[in-house]
Amino acid sequence: MVLFKSVDRFVLDSSSILDGRIIQLFSKKFFEGKIIVPQLVCSIVRKVSGSNGERAISSLQRSAPVEFIADQGDGLIEEACVLKIAKKKKAKLFTVSDELCRQAKSYPKVRVIDVRELYRTLIPIFTPDRLISVRILKKGLRAHEGVGYIEGVKIIVENAAKQVNHVVNARVLTMITSDKGSLVFCSLEEGTADSARRRSTRSAYRRPRYGKR
Helix, strand or coil: CCCCCCCCEEEECHHHHHHCHHHHHHHCCCCCCEEEEEHHHHHHHHHHHHHHHHHHHHHHHHHCCEEEECCCCCCCCHHHHHHHHHHHHCCEEEECCHHHHHHHHHCCCCCEEEHHHHHHHHCCCCCCCCEEEEECCEECCCCCCEEEEECCEEEEEECCHHHCCCEEEEEEEEEEEECCEEEEEEEEEEEEHHHHHHHHHHHHHCCCCCCCC
16 A cells, blocks of 8 residues: 655654654555655664664665765754755655654644654554454464464464464453564453354354244
């Protein structure tokens, strides 16, 4: 699914790169186009996160064409720097910074996209205690775990290793998001969704019993 044409340009600030979710969205082709990263942003990412920041930048380059521009911001703070560049390049600006969203009000012609809001729209959110159904495709790293996927999100279900190729009901325990993707950890509910459907089907076609005349 492509939300924007390939001719579009996108500016990323350090918060969006360090957060990692925008890299996933480019990797999965939710967006296509040229990414513009100011040198000031790269410097901040490397300073804040060291080798992890370097890996994030490398992942970004593997996900889409990236143009690094030498503009150091001319002494501006990062928020003003990326807003000015987005305005100049007529590019959309990704961020997870509340401060940048606040300052963007002074740049009405710049389209600022909050990755947090975008991610909630595009990617299923699995809140604790939510009941879901998922097909177990393989065993997990731990002997008792089963693994499935819902719209690209990895679902790990405790005690579901023996349910491979079955749809199970699972209750969400927690969801973890990192630059490598999202993981949802669940507990297995009693009985599988496949079994429930089979029982329902048998009941629907069971011949009725009639009393003696």
